[in-house]
Amino acid sequence: MGDFLDNHSGLKYTLIVLLVILTSYFFSKIMRFIYGTALVKWAENGKVDQTSVKFLNNAISFIIFIAASIILFINIPALKDIGITLFAGAGILAAIIGFASQQAFTNIISGFFIVIFKPFRVGDVVQVGELHRGVIEDITLRHSIIRNYENRRIIIPNSVISSETILNSSIVDEKTCVHIEVGIGYQSSIDKASEILVNLIENHPLFIDNRTAEEMENGAPKVLIRVISLGEYSITLRAYAWATNPPNSFVLKSDIFKAVKEAYEQNDIEIPFPYRNIINRS
Known part of the structure; x- marks a missing residue:
């Protein structure tokens, strides 16, 4: 009887994991489609900045992934116990995780600052420092993508590009x-x-x-x-x-x-x- 219950519980938690993953995947696709379709049209009509549209569209999957992870940790006892254990012994592990994730969070925060203060926008012609010149193609949570005049993509972390001197030829007047x-x-x-x-x-x-x-x-x-x-x-x-x-x-x-x-x-x-x-x- 105990083996049956254990097998039943294992099957239940497996189904929960699959359900959460599939739901998150399809929900992310649907949200990106709805958000992208609606806001891109508004941006083309001048109602929404194209840079904000692209940045937030890239952030949707990240937010849904974090929400799905929290749901799994709450509903599966094994993961919940691991989470409690990790937080209980938060000393060295927290320091290691904090150090490892510091650069990632710095890039995310820098990405939000770029979208808010707009030193450059999607479609702007820029020169970053003394080396990289091209057109801003995309701004994600982690990095910005520049298409140079050789049609190559230069991927620069947001924290790096935020600390560089940027020559923007399009921010006010393209002439x-x-x-x-x-x-x-x-x-x-x-x-x-x-x-x-x-x-x-x-x-x-x-x-x-x-x-x-x-x-x-x-x-x-x-x-x-x-x-x-x-x-x-x-x-x-x-x-x-x-x-x-x-x-x-x-x-x-x-x-x-x-x-x-x-x-x-x-x-x-x-x-x-x-x-x-x-x-x-x-």
């Missing part, structure tokens, strides 16, 4: 002023070289006129040119050109470098480079 610097020889005409450079930039399809109404009234140029240095063998011109966003500014700059090389050659404007004299004393 970007790109500096296009070109060196010309001392025998070349600065005015002629500047005129060619301005014309090339103004006629580029990705260039935008960022002047204010007041600047237009005062006759400010669309493209500002400055002589920024008189170098050892060249005069450096810098053009300030505007584009709608960082990727377009990169394309604009690359195209202008190619076009200015060809245009200067046609107009006898030298783009100098260092010369070296080699003497053979044999």
Whole structure:
């Protein structure tokens, strides 16, 4: 009779475990679907920030998992006894668990701070420190994902990215002023070289006129040119050109470098480079 009761109890607790796991799994799927579908639509309409939607959607499974674990510990005597034993002897074990989980909780808290204070959002173009640059693709409880321009994913823990200096090109205004610097020889005409450079930039399809109404009234140029240095063998011109966003500014700059090389050659404007004299004393 005792064996039968033991077997019956074992089967009961096994069913409880399976029921809790399956219920948690399907409930998580349903909640993520409902939450994701509803809030993503609201975010597209401008009612909800996309960053908060993604972050909270990622947090749903974690919250349901914690709730399921608590239910199992309460309803299964063996697990309940283990839990009581662990808490009763909380000294060294608590210190070990606390130390092991410290970094995980730091990442979670940093993730909440990122969502609340929004130093960057999903879709922003950012540079983290001096190394990583790309588009924020996702923000989870543990880490943030950046898609760089090689289409690779850079996964950075939230605690790390929160402590770094972040250059955000999208947080207020995506328009970007790109500096296009070109060196010309001392025998070349600065005015002629500047005129060619301005014309090339103004006629580029990705260039935008960022002047204010007041600047237009005062006759400010669309493209500002400055002589920024008189170098050892060249005069450096810098053009300030505007584009709608960082990727377009990169394309604009690359195209202008190619076009200015060809245009200067046609107009006898030298783009100098260092010369070296080699003497053979044999």
